[in-house]
Amino acid sequence: MATGPVMEGLFFPLSKLFWMAVRPESWLLGLMLVALAGLLLHRRRLAVTALSLAIAAFLVIALLRPADTLLGPLERAYPANPDVTAPAAIVVLGGGEEAVRTDTYGQPHISDKGDRFLAAIALARRYPEARVVFTGGTGWFRTGFLPGSEVARQIFTGAGIAEERLILEGRSLNTWQNAVNTLPLMADLPEGGIVLVTSAFHMRRSVEVFCAAGWRSLIPYPTDFRILALGHRLGWRFAENLQELNQAAKEWIGLLAYRHTGRGVSPQTRPGCLLP
Structure with missing residues (x-):
């Protein structure tokens, strides 16, 4: 559409x-x-x-814990720890940073999706020639908040990653804008795979959105898995389980909305979007 x-x-x-x-x-x-x-x-x-x-x-x-039933098809869409060989870039989607707390206390804070940064830092150290890309704005209706890209800069440089390796995009408010606003910044990169790092529940939608936006040679690298083994699901965890249910419902609604508006397509319809 x-x-x-x-x-x-x-x-x-x-x-x-x-x-x-x-x-x-x-x-x-x-x-x-x-x-x-x-x-x-x-x-x-x-x-x-x-x-x-x-x-x-x-x-x-x-x-x-009914969220696990909804999260299953999302988190199993792409395997954990995929094979990666000499990537050109490691792209981290925003959401793992806490911009307001970072701005308030003067030190970088991460959210419950902060595993995205842990995975990206590990990959950056494993592949020192790869550029490290972050895309994410404030995600708020109001202006004046520290952009997620600045929090990401503090996290990555604090972890010892040279600032000249970073490509930071700080205007995007959603996944579609992540894909569209960041793609032009990749024009001068050498040939190689693009490792896409985001939460496992968000990876299926992210891949569809990035494919729709024209990205190529993506290597989905899911992290921040939420599904628990059956023996760990039982217990009295209303607040935690409600949060996961909210997340699962949001992701499915987002997936369908992006497909309906043409912002998400199956990677099978876009040859070359995923690295073989």
Whole structure:
């Protein structure tokens, strides 16, 4: 589906507003609000039904970790620790940095997706000739926040990676912008594979988006795996499990939305996008 400049500008805020409405925790809140409305309106059956559904959902999330069922097809799309040989660049997608805390405390902070940086640093040391590329802006509606690219610069240089090896892109607000804004910066690189580093749950969508944007010779390098072995899933972990369920739902919605708008395509339809 073709998209014009107006749609491009609206895609980011509309996607954020839509996600606020459909995320699983919003549905839980909605059920509790319906139950409250039922009580206030003296509609006992409505209140009991809504409250029962909310409690059942709470227990399922807390005890059974349903996110793993949704995350499985995403995290198994590409293998961990793929073969890499003399890559031209290591591209790290934003999301693993904590820009606000970095700005507040004057030292680099990482988020729960910080494994992206650990993997990139290890790869950078293993392949010292490869350029290290980071792409990511603030991800906020407001301006004035430290861009993710500056946090990445502090993390990489603090890990001993020379600043002249870095290529930093700090304007992107989503995965599509990551792909489109960063591709021109790769024009002068030598021949070689492009190692794409992001969280395993995000890799499937990232590959489809980068293929749609015209990237070639990608080597998906997933990290930050979330699925737990069956023996570690049981327990009372409502907050953790809800967070993972939110993440899984967001990723599936994003995958479908990007495909529908032409921002994501199967790599099989773009020969050369993935390195053989």
